Amino acid sequence: MTESVFWSIGQTCQSKGVLPIIDRRKQIIDAAAKSFSMFGYKATTMDGVAKIANVGKGTIYTFFTNKEELFQEIMNRMISEMKRIAEEAIDPGRLFFDNLSVVLEHLLDFQEEHELALKLSQEMREIGTPMALEGLQQMERAVVGYIAGQVTQAIKKGEIKPCEPEMTAFIMLKMYMALAVEWKKTHQPLEKRQVAGYLRFYMEQGLAPV
Amino acid sequence: MTESVFWSIGQTCQSKGVLPIIDRRKQIIDAAAKSFSMFGYKATTMDGVAKIANVGKGTIYTFFTNKEELFQEIMNRMISEMKRIAEEAIDPGRLFFDNLSVVLEHLLDFQEEHELALKLSQEMREIGTPMALEGLQQMERAVVGYIAGQVTQAIKKGEIKPCEPEMTAFIMLKMYMALAVEWKKTHQPLEKRQVAGYLRFYMEQGLAPV
Amino acid sequence: MTESVFWSIGQTCQSKGVLPIIDRRKQIIDAAAKSFSMFGYKATTMDGVAKIANVGKGTIYTFFTNKEELFQEIMNRMISEMKRIAEEAIDPGRLFFDNLSVVLEHLLDFQEEHELALKLSQEMREIGTPMALEGLQQMERAVVGYIAGQVTQAIKKGEIKPCEPEMTAFIMLKMYMALAVEWKKTHQPLEKRQVAGYLRFYMEQGLAPV
Amino acid sequence: MTESVFWSIGQTCQSKGVLPIIDRRKQIIDAAAKSFSMFGYKATTMDGVAKIANVGKGTIYTFFTNKEELFQEIMNRMISEMKRIAEEAIDPGRLFFDNLSVVLEHLLDFQEEHELALKLSQEMREIGTPMALEGLQQMERAVVGYIAGQVTQAIKKGEIKPCEPEMTAFIMLKMYMALAVEWKKTHQPLEKRQVAGYLRFYMEQGLAPV
DNA sequence: GATGAATGAGACTTCATTCAT
């Protein structure tokens, strides 16, 4: 006990990070993200989240009004983070497909969380209110819109052939999801490099023989 | 009890003539397909299915042990039909991408039912048992496997450049879903021709400038 | 099975009345009336009602949408019955106070149920929606309005001295409640005759010395 | 323990000067009285009381073991105050009905608090334990007993005709409640004078025509 | 002593499944 005082001076900050001051809000958000990701919206129970978060059931309700609000929080976090990652990874000096590869590599570092976002965005039926539905779709829109902007610039620079930017961005996102998330449901997971490689293979050159 | 048999003969026939004693099993399957398609697995209630099918709730349980088995039946039917449609549409004399377009056009004629299949295949989280999950995935495997076979042949004939048939088939299916089903969640739906056209645009030629 | 047919002809109706065909709706209404009466609205639980009624919890919801609707049913029944009793008991040929006594005697035969109504009418705070509140007050209004009509006629006939009929009716109802229901909470219950007698004593002659 | 007395003298005064160290107990009691009065027993939450009292929720539990005990305190205070008011208002030299009017006028000055008492005394069902029930009834007993004493003396003096004092007092209290509290639930509220006037009208002379 | 974040028992309600008719 006493000796801990000696080195604790420098460690105070760190020790806070270690454990003693448990951040229940974070615990809950992490647990909810995990549960929503694994079981979806309906099949996720507040009891379950509480158990995973290792908190009392009522504790969740001190931070979030109800299940839907908790869900919204998870979604919003995801959108923000995805935007941030994408923005940080883009380098205007690089070629389009190179930028795309870099962004994807970065995104894949957070693959698990994204998997949640992607899965959830497909479960819109489960959430009753149009507002919630709207909230979910906005995530996809945000990402697609961002990629579409990059596509437009790439067309202008002549890096890719003329095409509808919005749909091209949509197709890219879906293909990315397919390779990074859905493929491994039934096959061996792909390395980050492989995902980027395949995406480029299919989208850049096409299947027509040379 | 006994006397009722005497006059019931005439009534039975008559009632059969009037109300062809519609095949209750089919009624239930159709109703379930519609409900699962519209609301998803969890949000579909046995009460609702019974009401749509115009049968008693208990009747469902004379044909299917439980909700999950009913769901499985729907999935199996869908796989079979998709295979049949694909086989009927293929003409070995045609070019690969032409065959692909034809198959897709046919599949799109049943778009609504497929939408169900596609949606449901993404709702696997909702179903607890690994068995059910397995059952769902087998549908995708069946379709992907079929397309992969076509891809292999197309490579041999030199119609498309060498590539991994399995993954190429997987990518094709996902892109098809994206264009035919998911796109319209947030945008104007595409005509059958448009879906085929875009699929070819992105997969055949790629985005690299000429 | 077969022999039952012989005697069942005459007994069918009766046997239904005896027991075998348990009327669950009535069971539930009776149980709810008892529970609401004893514990009030909030403190009455659906679990409790189910237990008293000896039915499953879910059964209640096959007859009533929710707790509030169940409550409304009880209230409506009470209003109807009170009106019916009052109307049956009035004889235009009798003197006012004699009619009052008769009506009260009849009402007292259903004392227990009325106790419920009276108690509940005082628990309006517990029920959230203004509609429910309105529904409760309408019961008192109905009874007071009815008595007020009788009072007006009695004044015209010169049987009682001029007074405001509405308030007089209100006072009479409250005094009746006080004697028949509330008195016994803290004292020996009164006989029907006694209630009628005291009501007449206080309301007819007053306390001024002769 | 002892030393705290020494310095506490100076501190107490000082701290009282700064933030009069408002008497937290009183704050809580006032808040609880208000909430119980407005919402009833069940619908009053400890959170709500704490908020109204402007203290921490836990602070309530340093003064009262639980919700029921807090409730009891409110009731006891009310009984005492009602007794005090009644005793102060009685003048042995006045006639009975005049005394009654004066007492009522005084009581009506505290109408709001009394309303609480009266309402609560009717919500006994809400409180589970027989002890609490007992505690509530004692309030009514106290008031009725007090009036009964006055009635007895009035009979002796020949101011009112012979009658059972206990029941007469009971009827008077109920009629007072009816006029002062319950009438305004469904009608225009009465002035203090009117309440006294009507009470005298009905109880003194009765409805028999002259 | 004061505080309020944390807790979990318990309330209402839904719905898959059973079983008597």
Place this chain on the structure above:
DNA sequence: GATGAATGAAGTCTCATTCAT
């Protein structure tokens, strides 16, 4: 065999009470 009334497990949310700070 067909039916749907009946059931109770399970889900969401509230709130009295505790306890570490």
